[in-house]
Amino acid sequence: MTTKNVSVNTANLSTKQLMNEKKSAASIKNVFEKMVPAVLFLFAAVSVLTTIAILYTLITEAIHFFQRVSFTEFFTSTNLKPLSQNPSFGLLPLLSGTLLSTIIAMVVAGPIGLMAAIYLSEYASDRVRKLLKPMLELLAGIPTIVYGFFAFTFVTPLLRSIWPEIELTNILSPGLVMGIMIIPMVASLSEDAMNSVPNTMREGAYGLGATKLETAIKVVIPAAISGIVASFVLAISRAIGETMIVTIASGSTKNFSFDVTESMQTMTAYIVEVSSGDAAAGTTVYYSIYAVALTLFTMTFLMNLLAKKIARRFREEY
């Protein structure tokens, strides 16, 4: 016993000695260690500061706009004629374009994404899931300009061959394509939510004679509902902010309408049009893009906040 202890002690001592020798070399490392939190904080601060800076710019420039155009006109007028002799700056035409394209996209992405999620989480074997999920997520990696051209050169002609009244640029086609684009987002996030429903809950339902579908619809989806809703909200905010597809495929008609066959401009596409045109700095047109951008920012910000809130409730559930 005693011999054993001694041998352990000597071993410890020698380790200690070795460590002490290294200590001097480590002093530089120590200084570095102390700097790490500060450096990391700087990196974290960069992104926060950027956001603040963007918001600051948006607000100060938007203030210029609202000094010239009244709040009421901006939020209630259905006329948007920024370059006319007698210009008017109503947001509603852009809002109708954004809302319509978002609704169309969600009508596509909601059900398809949810069904894909049900399939992946409840029906697919492990092998199929491991194969399909990355493929689905590949859809999300395609650049939006590609989707834009897909909408303009493929989907629109296809729609026109079935439904000739559709205009060459219209809101339906980019809406549909946007829907396809956000399917993976809905499917993948909803699948995560459904996957985190404990298996014991499914067993409880199967044990009562429920079929797979009954279990999925009446137990798994309700249990995962907050995660699913959060995925929808995130998808909506993605659709609201989507720019390229609508810029290419829905034209630039500032049209307050809910007719999906017509050309319509969205808020994002308006910003692209004005900022790529030659609106001189300081003009009302120039400032109007900041007002639109601020509205857009507020909308997506609220959406993301909502998604976070819902997702938090979901985590607390079990």
Place this chain on the structure above:
Amino acid sequence: MAVQTQLYAVPAIEKKESKNKNEVEKESIFETKSLNLWYGETQALKNIDLKIPEKSITAIIGPSGCGKSTFIKTLNRMVELIPSVQTKGDIHYKGSNILSKDYSAEALRTDVGMVFQKPNPFPKSIYDNVAYGPRIHGIKKKSILDDIVEKSLKDAFIWDEVKDRLKENAFGLSGGQQQRLCIARCLAIEPEVILMDEPTSALDPISTTKVEELIQSLKKQYSIVIVTHNMQQAARISDQTAFFLNGEVVEFGKTDELFTEPKDSRTMDYINGRFG
């Protein structure tokens, strides 16, 4: 090597020590014949031949990993949910082989309910938990559901504790209450058999006593198969006991006989706590 399994019927005829002389021999509700089961390559059940009598409590005991859970999960075909599982042999339930392809698993599980080791209520209200089974089987009428919920909760000895909070989430109940709620949920579809996999192992002693009393009150109407690690529990509540070891049934007989004079030395060792 063939396993000698003591069928319930055989020793029961020899020994005439039943408390009630008029007790008729009970029909068996389940009868397994050369039941074998594999998880992939590993065999978890080996040649199980058991006759489980109806309207009584059958306990399954044995050391960890001997196949108790696997066995009761074959009785309602829950094992099928694990993709690697393969079964061979027959399980007769009321005369038909439930392992045959055209026997509907859903119909079987409607008849053979299950209570799990960990209480697993749905994240719904107490009322909706109990009404879930009747609802998926097509009962929609509120008044009928109300009656079913009340009766099931009463039968599960939990009505008085929850009658004023039926609309509250079931997760707000204590573990013992949740388990009795799960039993109520199971009773709501009026099964013939209730399978229970260590239903009290997650509960405190007082809740355990309540659930044990409940189980005993249920055997008048239901056939109950219960897996337990607790030998006192098996001795207290069951009518017959099967001792499993390494996927085989070592001994099966009346509980009082199996615990007082086991026929197999391995059973003796196990109940005396020498292994497992």
